[in-house]
Amino acid sequence: MALSKRFTALDLTYLGVVAAICGVIFALTWNVYFIGSALGGPIIARIMSYGLWFIGAPLAATLIKKPGTAFLGEFLGAVVETLIPTYGAFTNIIYGFAQGAASELVYAMFKYRKYGIVQASLSGAVAGFPCVALDALLFGDIYPAEVMVLITIAAVISGAIYGAVAAIAVRSVRR
Amino acid sequence: MIKVRPVTLFIYGLTITVLAFIARSTEQLILLTLINAPLGIYLGFKRLKILIILFLLGLIGLFVNSLIFANSGIAVLDLQFITVREGAITSFSKVTLRLLTILGAALIFVTQINVRDFIKSLEEELRFPKDIAYALSVGLRMLNILERDAKEIQLVRVERGYRKVPLTPADVGSFLRPLLSLGLERAIWIGIATELRGFALRNPKRAEIKVGVLDILLYSLLILQCLAILILA
Numbered sequence: 429m430a431l432s433k434r435f436t437a438l439d440l441t442y443l444g445v446v447a448a449i450c451g452v453i454f455a456l457t458w459n460v461y462f463i464g465s466a467l468g469g470p471i472i473a474r475i476m477s478y479g480l481w482f483i484g485a486p487l488a489a490t491l492i493k494k495p496g497t498a499f500l501g502e503f504l505g506a507v508v509e510t511l512i513p514t515y516g517a518f519t520n521i522i523y524g525f526a527q528g529a530a531s532e533l534v535y536a537m538f539k540y541r542k543y544g545i546v547q548a549s550l551s552g553a554v555a556g557f558p559c560v561a562l563d564a565l566l567f568g569d570i571y572p573a574e575v576m577v578l579i580t581i582a583a584v585i586s587g588a589i590y591g592a593v594a595a596i597a598v599r600s601v602r603r
Numbered sequence: 604m605i606k607v608r609p610v611t612l613f614i615y616g617l618t619i620t621v622l623a624f625i626a627r628s629t630e631q632l633i634l635l636t637l638i639n640a641p642l643g644i645y646l647g648f649k650r651l652k653i654l655i656i657l658f659l660l661g662l663i664g665l666f667v668n669s670l671i672f673a674n675s676g677i678a679v680l681d682l683q684f685i686t687v688r689e690g691a692i693t694s695f696s697k698v699t700l701r702l703l704t705i706l707g708a709a710l711i712f713v714t715q716i717n718v719r720d721f722i723k724s725l726e727e728e729l730r731f732p733k734d735i736a737y738a739l740s741v742g743l744r745m746l747n748i749l750e751r752d753a754k755e756i757q758l759v760r761v762e763r764g765y766r767k768v769p770l771t772p773a774d775v776g777s778f779l780r781p782l783l784s785l786g787l788e789r790a791i792w793i794g795i796a797t798e799l800r801g802f803a804l805r806n807p808k809r810a811e812i813k814v815g816v817l818d819i820l821l822y823s824l825l826i827l828q829c830l831a832i833l834i835l836a
Contacts, residue, residue, distance in 0.1 A: 437802040438794030440734050444741025445786040448749045451742065452782070453775075456753075458657075459768050465664050469671075476770060483775075487783075500738065508742050510709070511718060513651070515658060517709030518620035566624045567698055571672050593772045597779040601787060 439492050443500055446491060450484040450505025455514045457481055470571075474582040479590030481523070482555035485531030486548035486591040490598040493543045498535050498551055502528030519566060526558035545595045552591020556583030609721040610728045611818040612712045615825050619708035622832055623701045629693075631835045632700035636707070638828060643707030646714040658706055662699060669695040718743050727810040737802070741793060745786065752785050753778075 435443075457480040464473035488501020506524020510517060531551035538547055560580045563569040571579065619639055626632050644655060669691040676689035722743070726736035756778055757767045769778040814822070 435734050436794070437737070437797040438791065440738045441741050441790045441794035441797065442787065443738040445745055445749075445790040447738060447742030448745040449779075449782055449786055451746055452749050452753045453779075456768060460770055462661065462664065463768070463770065470668065479772075480775065491787075500735070504735070504739055504742055507739060508746060511713065511721075511743065512746075513654065513709050513713045515654070515661060517705045518616050518712075519705060521617065522620070567701070568694065575672070589772050590775065593776045593779070597776055597783055600780055601784045 434494060434496070435492075439494060439497075442492055443488060443497065443504065446484065446488045446501050447504035447508045450487065450501065451508030451512055453480055453483060454505060454509040454520070455512050458515050470569075471575075471578050471582045474579055475586045477586070478556060478559060478583040479552055479586030479588070479593075481559070482527055482531065482552045482587040483590050483594045484524070485528055485555065486551050486594040487598060489531075489535055489551065490543050490548050490595045491602070495535070495540045496532070499528035499532040502531055502555070522566070523559060523562055526562060527555040530554045530558045543595075545592050545599075548595035549588045549591040552587035552589070552594070553584045554587070556580065556587040559583055607715055607817045607821055608728075608813070608815070609716045609724045610812060611814070611821050612715050613721065613725075613729075615821050616708040616712035618825055619828070620705050622828060623704040623708075626701070626832055628835060629697060629700070631832050632697060632704065634831055634835065635704040635828060636700045638824070639707030639711065640703040641707070643710030643714075647710030650714060651710060655706075655710075658702070665698055665702075666691075666695050669698070726807050728812045730809065733805065733807040736807075737797070741790075745789070748789070749782065749786055752782055756781050 457477050460480060461473050461477040464476035468476075482502070484502035484505035485498035486501075489498040491497075492501075503521075503524045506520040506528075509524075510520045514520065516523070531554060534547060534551040534554050535543070557580065560569075560576075560583050564576075569579075570576070619635065623632070623635055626635060648655060670685065670687065673694035674686075674688045674691040676693075678686045678688055679692055680687040719740075722736055722740045725731040725739070726733055760778070761767050765777070766774055769775045
């Protein structure tokens with residue numbers, strides 16, 4: 429089915445707003461990441477910040493509730509962040525693509541029927557895996573095995589928390 | 604004034620970023636950095652000085668990270684309280700060179716494009732679906748307004764005795780709600796207006812990718828860098 433048959437102009441405008449909000453949040457998250465990194469090292473930094481970078485997917489999906497919105501919310505947010513630009517530059521697009529695709533999988537698993545807090549939390553959590561993998565692959569962030577496990581858990585927990593925060597925020601606004 | 608086409612800059616920036624990650628040896632990374640970083644920093648220094656300064660400050664954290672996790676091999680520098688080893692230097696220099704290349708490519712792209720032309724060329728030349736191009740254009744148009752909203756929310760937070768930068772999930776929630784509410788309020792009317800103007804019926808224009816002298820130069824530079832990376836591999 430063509431995208432234009434599924435999304436109305438209003439849906440796409442919402443998607444644009446989510447992308448802009450994500451661009452602002454993603455840009456601010458760099459400060460959170462650096463503060464976390466300076467105060468508590470790599471694991472604390474990831475718990476504090478990574479979920480914020482995964483927030484685009486649950487935010488868009490909970491708001492628009494249509495197939496493809498999780499991926500587009502995260503990916504377009506990353507494109508906006510690239511154009512701002514921020515510290516991550518073009519890598520944001522690569523991360524946004526991978527994280528968006530991972531988050532989209534969660535909603536696909538639920539056959540696009542449920543867009544609740546659980547799904548939002550899961551979609552945030554799942555985005556942690558490609559993100560840590562890309563960190564290792566792209567930036568050579570490869571630590572001893574036990575540290576890698578802790579880092580992955582930190583990213584997943586952070587994603588789950590901020591996924592839930594995004595869904596709660598959307599629900600409270602749309603009530 | 605002759606300008607490089609936005610699509611050319613986009614392809615150049617994205618390919619250089621991918622090349623920076625493919626490059627594994629220090630020689631490959633030095634080559635990419637020497638071509639892209641000085642050009643990008645020269646073009647972006649006036650407009651994006653803060654980003655460049657932040658980048659340089661971030662390198663301190665990167666070095667500390669290398670010292671914690673990659674400090675192995677022959678001792679290079681003995682600072683009494685810590686011995687800096689070969690592994691830390693190699694790891695730090697590789698990541699720094701990679702990041703400098705990416706920053707350079709991004710600065711070349713961002714300083715040379717007009718966002719409106721870029722979105723137009725994404726749809727017309729790279730054949731992006733009109734829905735995505737529209738959502739992106741709304742996002743970029745709303746960005747300035749939402750940045751202003753975000754600053755106002757930060758100001759209100761400070762006035763009420765809360766943290767300016769949201770650090771905890773509760774902070775993020777209280778920051779996100781007004782931002783979302785303001786954004787959606789505006790989005791409703793933009794969306795309705797777009798629908799009424801017949802967005803669903805609009806057929807996107809498709810154009811052939813035209814290349815000028817500067818585009819050819821940039822593509823040639825890109826091909827040369829790709830070849831050099833292959834040779835040095």
